[in-house]
Amino acid sequence: MIKIQNLKKSFRTEEVETLALNDVNLNVASGEFVAIMGPSGCGKSTLLNIIGMLDNPTEGSYKFSDHEVGGLKERQRTELRKGNLGFVFQSFNLIDELTVYENVELPLIYLKMNKSERKQKVMAVLERMKIAHREKHFPQQLSGGQQQRVAISRAVVTNPKLILADEPTGNLDSKNGIEVMNLLTELNQEGTTIVMVTHSDRDSHYAHRIVNLFDGQIVTESQNRAMEARV
Amino acid sequence: MYKNYLKIAWRNLKKQPFFTFLNVFGLAIGMTGAILISLFVHDELSFDKMFADSDRIYRIDTDIKFGGAEMESAQAAAPMANALQNDFAQVKNTVRFRTKGSMLLRKSETNDNSKELQTTFVDSTFFDMFGIQLLSGDRKTALTQPNTLVLTKTAAEKHFGIKNAIGQNLLLNNTDTYTITGVIDDLPTNSFLKDYSVFMAMAGHVASRENNWGGNNFYTFIKLIPSANADDIKIPLASMLEKYMLPWAQKYFPGMTGESFAAAGNSIRYHTMPLTDIHLYSARESEMSSNSSMQNVYILSFIGLFLIILACVNFMNLSTAHSLKRAKEVGVRKTLGSNKTELIQQFLIESGLIALISLLLAVALSITVLPLFNELSGRAISLPFTNPIFWLILFVATIILGLFSGSYPAFFMSRLMPVKTLKGGSHTSVGGGNIRNALVVFQFAISVFLIVSTLVVFQQLKFIQSKDLGFTKDQVLLINDTYAAGKQVKAFKEEVGRLGQVQSSTFSSFLPVPSSRSSSSFFEEGAIEQDKAIQMGTWYVDEDYIPTLSMKLIAGRNFDKQHLTDSTAVIINESTLKRLGVNPEAALGMRISEEIEIEKSKFFTVIGVVKNFHFESLRENINALGLFLDKSTGTLAIKLKAGDFKQTISSIESIWTKLAPGQPFSYRFMDDAFNTSYDAEQRLGRIFMVFTILSIFIACLGLFGLAAFNAQKRTKEIGIRKVLGASISQITYRLTTDFLKMVGLGILISLPLGWYTMNKWLEDFSYRIEISWWILALAAFLAIAVAILTVSYQSIKAAITNPVKSLKTE
Ligand SMILES: Nc1ncnc2c1ncn2[C@@H]1O[C@H](COP(=O)(O)OP(=O)(O)O)[C@@H](O)[C@H]1O
Numbered sequence A: 001m002i003k004i005q006n007l008k009k010s011f012r013t014e015e016v017e018t019l020a021l022n023d024v025n026l027n028v029a030s031g032e033f034v035a036i037m038g039p040s041g042c043g044k045s046t047l048l049n050i051i052g053m054l055d056n057p058t059e060g061s062y063k064f065s066d067h068e069v070g071g072l073k074e075r076q077r078t079e080l081r082k083g084n085l086g087f088v089f090q091s092f093n094l095i096d097e098l099t100v101y102e103n104v105e106l107p108l109i110y111l112k113m114n115k116s117e118r119k120q121k122v123m124a125v126l127e128r129m130k131i132a133h134r135e136k137h138f139p140q141q142l143s144g145g146q147q148q149r150v151a152i153s154r155a156v157v158t159n160p161k162l163i164l165a166d167e168p169t170g171n172l173d174s175k176n177g178i179e180v181m182n183l184l185t186e187l188n189q190e191g192t193t194i195v196m197v198t199h200s201d202r203d204s205h206y207a208h209r210i211v212n213l214f215d216g217q218i219v220t221e222s223q224n225r226a227m228e229a230r231v
Numbered sequence B: 001m002y003k004n005y006l007k008i009a010w011r012n013l014k015k016q017p018f019f020t021f022l023n024v025f026g027l028a029i030g031m032t033g034a035i036l037i038s039l040f041v042h043d044e045l046s047f048d049k050m051f052a053d054s055d056r057i058y059r060i061d062t063d064i065k066f067g068g069a070e071m072e073s074a075q076a077a078a079p080m081a082n083a084l085q086n087d088f089a090q091v092k093n094t095v096r097f098r099t100k101g102s103m104l105l106r107k108s109e110t111n112d113n114s115k116e117l118q119t120t121f122v123d124s125t126f127f128d129m130f131g132i133q134l135l136s137g138d139r140k141t142a143l144t145q146p147n148t149l150v151l152t153k154t155a156a157e158k159h160f161g162i163k164n165a166i167g168q169n170l171l172l173n174n175t176d177t178y179t180i181t182g183v184i185d186d187l188p189t190n191s192f193l194k195d196y197s198v199f200m201a202m203a204g205h206v207a208s209r210e211n212n213w214g215g216n217n218f219y220t221f222i223k224l225i226p227s228a229n230a231d232d233i234k235i236p237l238a239s240m241l242e243k244y245m246l247p248w249a250q251k252y253f254p255g256m257t258g259e260s261f262a263a264a265g266n267s268i269r270y271h272t273m274p275l276t277d278i279h280l281y282s283a284r285e286s287e288m289s290s291n292s293s294m295q296n297v298y299i300l301s302f303i304g305l306f307l308i309i310l311a312c313v314n315f316m317n318l319s320t321a322h323s324l325k326r327a328k329e330v331g332v333r334k335t336l337g338s339n340k341t342e343l344i345q346q347f348l349i350e351s352g353l354i355a356l357i358s359l360l361l362a363v364a365l366s367i368t369v370l371p372l373f374n375e376l377s378g379r380a381i382s383l384p385f386t387n388p389i390f391w392l393i394l395f396v397a398t399i400i401l402g403l404f405s406g407s408y409p410a411f412f413m414s415r416l417m418p419v420k421t422l423k424g425g426s427h428t429s430v431g432g433g434n435i436r437n438a439l440v441v442f443q444f445a446i447s448v449f450l451i452v453s454t455l456v457v458f459q460q461l462k463f464i465q466s467k468d469l470g471f472t473k474d475q476v477l478l479i480n481d482t483y484a485a486g487k488q489v490k491a492f493k494e495e496v497g498r499l500g501q502v503q504s505s506t507f508s509s510f511l512p513v514p515s516s517r518s519s520s521s522f523f524e525e526g527a528i529e530q531d532k533a534i535q536m537g538t539w540y541v542d543e544d545y546i547p548t549l550s551m552k553l554i555a556g557r558n559f560d561k562q563h564l565t566d567s568t569a570v571i572i573n574e575s576t577l578k579r580l581g582v583n584p585e586a587a588l589g590m591r592i593s594e595e596i597e598i599e600k601s602k603f604f605t606v607i608g609v610v611k612n613f614h615f616e617s618l619r620e621n622i623n624a625l626g627l628f629l630d631k632s633t634g635t636l637a638i639k640l641k642a643g644d645f646k647q648t649i650s651s652i653e654s655i656w657t658k659l660a661p662g663q664p665f666s667y668r669f670m671d672d673a674f675n676t677s678y679d680a681e682q683r684l685g686r687i688f689m690v691f692t693i694l695s696i697f698i699a700c701l702g703l704f705g706l707a708a709f710n711a712q713k714r715t716k717e718i719g720i721r722k723v724l725g726a727s728i729s730q731i732t733y734r735l736t737t738d739f740l741k742m743v744g745l746g747i748l749i750s751l752p753l754g755w756y757t758m759n760k761w762l763e764d765f766s767y768r769i770e771i772s773w774w775i776l777a778l779a780a781f782l783a784i785a786v787a788i789l790t791v792s793y794q795s796i797k798a799a800i801t802n803p804v805k806s807l808k809t810e
């Protein structure tokens, strides 16, 4: 599903040029659950953003389901992303002015789905994430764990092929963290590919494969034995 | 303590250059407008107050209803002044003016004339009445003898020095010799005498001594004794009718009584008009100088107030919006123990500082644009730099303004809860959004109102300019003061007529643009009862008049050189026809006369009826008018063929210099002269336009700042939406329409208001436009277009930002 070859990404600020990703090669197969780990500032988020088509690579090739993404214009990337990808962030990134229901509904609106279909889908996913009773609440009125459940609902409501999660448990206590990881695992078992950035060893154990980044380069890749044993 | 506040305030402003710039600039523009308008209004209100005892000086006005004509005159009969002075102890002093318009002046031994635009005969009491000092000459004797005159400094210096002018002779209009007996300073630009430069002794004016209560040709001013007021003179004034006017009239209408006079629908009323009210409250026929109106003062004051309010609103809007960014600072300060009062002080000092910086900029701006403003308003206003009161007012007003504008943001901020702001979470909890929105609505309501007003004023002006006036004013060149050519006038017209570019030309001092006027009562033959009188304009023209000005005859014929009897012929207009009560064909051959006594009568035979043409401003209806064939050589009106006017004018000028050496050559185009009748409207239109642009500009500054703030506040939201698949156009649309809703609401409020107000304004015109829907639509469209332009820049900028970046800022 994801084929990355010799990918480089550099940022230009006024004086310095930072090479955030240096010659990254990575393949992710459909249905995989991959964890990206590494110290802060090593380029994890940058890599995830490129995979999520929020950003363009400076050099190299990135193929998503055999589409070359590298040189696409912003509008084309948006089109390709819509409905195919879901995002989960550390800081949830819910819109404060919208209710839980409206937050989850948003991606469907951009897919131009009609209202009744939207309602049915949103309610289904909220039920599933056990947050339906809070549909009229605003994000500020929810706990961190609940907010992240809403964020995951929003990420999966379009039935995406790929979910990208950037430290999804970073702002949660361990109980809520485990709950979120179980949800992601469930989704993975239903066939959704997941790429997740994490700091936490505990979370990395949920993945099939761990990719270690250091200073913009992949240093080690390991199959997760423990995980396989558990499954 | 305060020094510390100031230091922090200054740093805060420097840290936010964009925000500070928007705030200072918007406020400075508003202040500039307010300063200019205040100076203008102050000037308007100061008229004639510099004269000695100005509060005790009154002008005698006369309202006449006679012979079907109504007139509100600023003048009185010649003997009125003396009668008042002799009969009533309350009247301390009187003076009369008999204006003569423009005149040519030259030293007897030379040929070079200078033209003085406003000249007048005046009684020798002039100096005492108004407390005017002579620069040279004797105050007691100047203007006591016939054929003496007093000049203003500027007029005198055209021919002599001030000192040696006394005793010199001047030739007026190349005919009458006058001796200079005094020189006075130029008269103040804010007085009714501002344009007058030549004052001739009334002693030499024969009509001024006649006991004629029938003609009202003398501007009559009285000064009351200190213990009297205007009410004391009301009854004495009313008694003048019985005492003098009726006895005089009975000589001509034997048996006429006050009752029969009134029964025929006639009336004469005398009023007092305070000298210091003339400029703003008097709009009578033939005022001594062009007056303004209190309505304009009100309109301008409102606009000035609007501008300042708009600027304050901006300030509040930007400050509260901006203060959200400082929510964290406030939170930190509060947790560190800063109390509410201290916070309020800090914010107020900041806004005071902004207001003061704006004031400096506003003063600089005012100095820069004052010359332009003077041109626009027709004034010679200057900033009263040396007047400490001016600075005091400015300073105090600025501080009040700063505190007022700063108060809302200050209290708003100081109420913020530290816990919430430190959490840095929801922006909605900070609130104030509704008030900000209401302020934007308010700003656009004012702007759209001003746009509607401007459009209507200009539409009306355009309507006036393109209206069928009954004559053609285009391509007509007017050569002024042609009488100065003396015996050569005929030759001048003939030679001009031979130029290839000239279609035809006509001599007359009477034109349907501001020029000479005269009128008289006429009687139909066999109907000389005073209630049958027809008050009719008497214009003296030549036989080329009607064709040159492309007027239309609806019956009869034009004057003809071949008909010797045409010297006793008259061509009447449709309004006169209506007074005669006959149809056009029947009017031909009717005879009318000016005299009441049959034996003396000289009859004029109606030979033609000319289609009504507008000879006064379109504010007025068309009155009865008769054209008479007579020599009147004030102006040569020349109808030109299309082509190079410059070339033709210089050919005409060389003919003039050849035939009238030393006489000034001056010309104007008839359409320009026509437009001067609408100076007040045009000025109003231009002033409206300038301040409309200013107010829109200020509103846009505010909107721009608010849009910037809004985009910033919503950075995260926009980022999330983009991640979820929103396109750039969707985001831009969303951000822009939020603002357009407010603008739309502003428009909805202001359109009916503008429509109503401008309809009121149009009621002053006898011939006026109706406000059509498209004017309102255009105003709305302009406001929306400007708002979209202002907001979309920020919206697009926000929309194209990479969401990765905006989400990172969290
Ligand atoms: N928009 C940007 N502009 C400049 N430098 C950036 C930008 N985004 C990331 N970087 C730099 O790239 C490197 C990798 O960043 P990131 O991928 O966010 O690291 P992390 O592994 O902690 O997620 C860092 O050195 C960071 O400073």
Ligand SMILES: [Mg+2]
Binding pocket: A044, A045, A046
């Ligand atoms: Mg990161």
